Structure formats: C-alpha cells, structure tokens
Amino acid sequence: MQPYICKILPKRGNRYEPFLFFWGFISWIAEESVKRGIEKLYFFTREGEFFKKLYDEWRACSPYKAKMPPAQVLEVSRMSVFLPSMPNISVSACMRMWIQYSEQSMEAFCKTLSVDIRLFEDLFCEYGIRRQEVIKKPWTDVRIRNLFQDREFCKRLKQQRDVKRCLLYAYLEQKGFSQTDMGKIGVVDIGWRGSIQDSLCLLYPHSTITGFYIGLQPFLVKQPDNAIKCGYIDSYRKMSLC
Numbered sequence: 001m002q003p004y005i006c007k008i009l010p011k012r013g014n015r016y017e018p019f020l021f022f023w024g025f026i027s028w029i030a031e032e033s034v035k036r037g038i039e040k041l042y043f044f045t046r047e048g049e050f051f052k053k054l055y056d057e058w059r060a061c062s063p064y065k066a067k068m069p070p071a072q073v074l075e076v077s078r079m080s081v082f083l084p085s086m087p088n089i090s091v092s093a094c095m096r097m098w099i100q101y102s103e104q105s106m107e108a109f110c111k112t113l114s115v116d117i118r119l120f121e122d123l124f125c126e127y128g129i130r131r132q133e134v135i136k137k138p139w140t141d142v143r144i145r146n147l148f149q150d151r152e153f154c155k156r157l158k159q160q161r162d163v164k165r166c167l168l169y170a171y172l173e174q175k176g177f178s179q180t181d182m183g184k185i186g187v188v189d190i191g192w193r194g195s196i197q198d199s200l201c202l203l204y205p206h207s208t209i210t211g212f213y214i215g216l217q218p219f220l221v222k223q224p225d226n227a228i229k230c231g232y233i234d235s236y237r238k239m240s241l242c
Helices: 003-008 019-037 047-061 076-087 092-098 107-111 121-126 140-145 149-172 195-205
Strands: 040-044 071-074 184-191 208-213 227-231
Touching: 003 040, 019 047, 019 140, 019 184, 040 047, 047 071, 047 184, 076 107, 076 195, 149 184, 149 195, 184 195, 195 208, 195 227
Parallel strands: 040 071, 040 184, 184 208, 208 227
Antiparallel strands: none
16 A cells, blocks of 8 residues: 555554545546546535545645646536436437336426426326326327427426526536536546436537446446446446446
8 A cells, every 4th residue: 555545544443444445436536537637527416525525635645636637526416407408308308317217207207307397287287197197108108298299388398498507507617617618527426327427418518528436337328429437346347438
C-alpha cells in the first residue's frame, strides 16, 4: 500500500479492511479519470456526497492531484432529468421509462415525470383511464396510444417539459455544464444502468459523458452515442461499453 494512501485511509485498530472497498472504488475513479482525460467530475446525490468526500481526500494527498479533475456534487435524480431530456412527447420517447417499468398507472407516470397529475386528469377521464389503474405494457394500450395522439395532452406535457428543461439547464450551467461545451465529463453513481447519465447525454449531445459505477447491469435501451459506462464490480462487464 502506498504511504500517502495510508495517511487518508480510515483506520480501525490496525485494520484497514472495512474501508478498502470504498477506497478501491475511489482510486479506480481517479486513475480512469486521468487516463481518459476527464475535465469535470460529478458525483450524483445522495451517495455521491460520501464518495466525493473520499475523492477530495484522495486528490488532496495524491502526488497526481494536478492531473485529477476537481469534483462537485450534482443534485439530480431520474425524476428530475427524465422529462427535460425527452426529445418529443411520444410513446417512443417514454420507452426508456416503460422498458424498466412495464406496469404503471398514470398516477405513477406523473410522479416519475414530476408533474402534477391534476393538469391531465380531465384527459385521462376522456380516454377512460383511471389514475390508479395499473396498466400492463402501457405502450400497447390503445387508450394510452390515443392519449399521446391528443394535441391538447401533448401541448400540456410539452409545456411542463420546457419549463423543467429551462430550470435544469440553469442549474447545470451553475455547475459548469455548457450546451456548447465539447469537453469530457465524468459522472459517478452506484448504478445499475446509468439512466440519469442517459438523460444528461441527451441534454448535452456535444459532450462525451463517462459514467463510473459500482456495478452495471445489461442495458435495456439503445445507449446514447456520447455515453461511455464503466462498472467497478459487475458480472455484466461484457455488456458495458468499456
């Protein structure tokens, strides 16, 4: 073990073992970030707050800290980024969500998109959709397909998307993201399929975004062209992009 690692590694008696996993994860992120030329590194909440503290300690003591990108916590969730990243209001645009949740009510649908269900209840009623009715494979349900053909529904949901997209862009701009930036960005999370990263890739098509995850599972949807995903430990490495 390198001497500088011993200085920052929390110690329990004479044993380091309980902490080695996390420090191994952080050292891997640091090494890969330097190797891949990552310019900005972001840790997703909530676990990211803990991982960032470890990364900052590692970077401060590392002889290679000048080459390691500075880190920030990014307060995002699947709910906060999915709707803003939708390219259009359509059944196909919702498949990133439905492929993972093949049974869903419209109440759960609105919660996932972080929109007020009361904005759409009259339209759900018009198409005979009860708000708490769990619908199997929504994309095949004729009522759902007709709903997404309704101009008023698309108009209302698009308005919500545009407002949330504007707010998200403003927040991310404060964190160093740029809509015209061609830089290399790194993101860190637990896993398992990197859906938040997918949304960010759609929002920032000019940036290459590399995700560092504790573990990855096989991807269920086509990956964005500007996405790279790496798993620290997983049995599906052959399914990842590195």
